Amino acid sequence: DAGVIQSPRHEVTEMGQEVTLRCKPISGHNSLFWYRQTMMRGLELLIYFNNNVPIDDSGMPEDRFSAKMPNASFSTLKIQPSEPRDSAVYFCASSPPIWGGTEAFFGQGTRLTVV
Amino acid sequence: KNEVEQSPQNLTAQEGEFITINCSYSVGISALHWLQQHPGGGIVSLFMLSSGKKKHGRLIATINIQEKHSSLHITASHPRDSAVYICAVRGGDDKIIFGKGTRLHILP
Numbered sequence: 001d002a003g004v005i006q007s008p009r010h011e012v013t014e015m016g017q018e019v020t021l022r023c024k025p026i027s028g029h030n031s032l033f034w035y036r037q038t039m040m041r042g043l044e045l046l047i048y049f050n051n052n053v054p055i056d057d058s059g060m061p062e063d064r065f066s067a068k069m070p071n072a073s074f075s076t077l078k079i080q081p082s083e084p085r086d087s088a089v090y091f092c093a094s095s096p097p098i099w100g101g102t103e104a105f106f107g108q109g110t111r112l113t114v115v
Numbered sequence: 116k117n118e119v120e121q122s123p124q125n126l127t128a129q130e131g132e133f134i135t136i137n138c139s140y141s142v143g144i145s146a147l148h149w150l151q152q153h154p155g156g157g158i159v160s161l162f163m164l165s166s167g168k169k170k171h172g173r174l175i176a177t178i179n180i181q182e183k184h185s186s187l188h189i190t191a192s193h194p195r196d197s198a199v200y201i202c203a204v205r206g207g208d209d210k211i212i213f214g215k216g217t218r219l220h221i222l223p
Contacts, residue, residue: 043213044192045210045211056210091158094159106157106158106159111156
């Protein structure tokens with residue numbers, strides 16, 4: 001298995017533009033997590049899905065952020081409109097049962113820069 | 116005060132030394148997770164614990180639920196162990212809370 005695949009690896013965009021980050025979890029994993037990492041705030045959980053259903057989105061910073069999981073093999077995190085403070089590395093992770101049952105597997109991350 | 120505190124924040128040691136990284140938390144938890152973030156940024160899951168002790172190669176993780184404390188140990192440390200080690204807990208309300216990480220640097 002290729003592991004959790006995120007795309008793009010790097011994204012530079014102008015303030016106000018829409019940004020879409022993509023994640024393909026490991027096949028058979030039914031939990032998927034989106035994290036954001038910044039120097040100031042460290043690693044933060046934004047949202048997680050179990051069986052394609054959002055379970056906890058309390059970490060989503062504001063309405064400009066939205067996440068979807070239309071099927072078991074794909075998820076998106078969208079920021080519209082983007083702002084410079086959204087610049088961060090965004091990680092996606094997946095795990096077999098819901099987090100807490102086993103180790104999670106992380107993607108390589110998407111480094112987002114909003115100018 | 117953070118709900119998850121790691122110590123030390125930074126640690127430099129010589130190759131071969133026994134390393135201990137600590138994680139204390141103030142909330143009730145259902146699980147604790149140790150993560151390793153490489154200098155290149157990639158994150159690897161090391162251990163998930165809800166009780167006792169786990170060992171994988173030179174890495175050992177322990178948790179004491181009563182004392183709300185976990186330790187990550189590295190035996191015979193090596194420069195390739197240089198990374199940031201992050202402790203995360205899943206609280207009783209299902210929230211996941213991260214520590215700020217311990218930056219480990221092993222000198223050859």
